[in-house]
Amino acid sequence: MATSAYPRGVASRARDGWAWVQDTSFFAWQVVRGCGSRKAWVTYRSEVLRQASLLVTGSVLIVLGMVFALGLVIGIQGAYAAQQVGTPSVAGAFAAIADLREIAPYAFGYMMAAKVSTGYVAEIGTMQITDEVDALDVMGMDSLVYLCTTRLLGTLLVLPFVFAIALVVCYLGSFISVVLQLQQVSAGGYFELFWKFQSPQDYLFSGIKTIAMAAFVVIVGCYYGYRVRGGPVEVGTATARAMIVNLIGVHVIGILGSQLFWGGVPRLPIGG
DSSP states (O other): OHHHHHHHHHHHHHHHHHHHHHHHHHHHHHHHHHTTSHIIIIITHHHHHHHHHHHHHHHHHHHHHHHHHHHHHHHHHHHHHHHHTTOTTHHHHHHHHHIIIIIHHHHHHHHIIIIIIHHHHHHHHHHHHTTHHHHHHHTTOOHHIIIIIHHHHHHHHHHHHHHHHHHHHHHHHHHIIIIIISOOSOHHHHHHHHTTTOOHHHHHHHHHHHHHHHHHHHHHHHHHHHTOOSSHHHHHHHHHHHHHHHHHHHHHHHHHHHIIIIISOOOOSOOO
């Protein structure tokens, strides 16, 4: 009996997992499709702008503080690593590669997962268990577009500008740690390699990776909040599940993005 029950349990979990993949994929498609609808840009445009303003006022300083701290750490690590091989000026190249290609995107992914996405689960989930979502549908509103698509559009509107500012702050942190704190290399020597080891194409690729991470965690947060059924306990459970999925998804997107954009061709001025 025990032996025969085990495969059935595995099969049941596999079916549940496949059903979850189908449900999340369909939900994500509905949210993304709503970005091109008239409702999102005309009917609910004030909600899009409100969500964008909430993201700016509530999360920008957190992002800037995180990327500045990470920039300091990358600068220190790059400086000591370069010193060990006798090439202190290479710290500028190390900071350029790490800050642009990995640190800035992951900082956004972590922040969006920990603060924004979980907040969406709690907010939309609370509306769901108090029948506010049903009330929106009764009033003739498209609740999915109003609650989920508007949040995704608000994120996409402000993210490119916030990313550009955060990247400058991250660069500043690395410069401070290498040139001003450790004084291992002059400013001229630092920037000589710093600018050579990055290109406009790298900015584009890094921005795409960042936007993919942000869009993923927003959709995940909206999905778990919109699908909540029950009471406050279920909202808390959904928030925890969303965080786990977000952390896995952010790293998967980061790994695939790095392999896709720089894995085959590193685009570095090295070699002949």
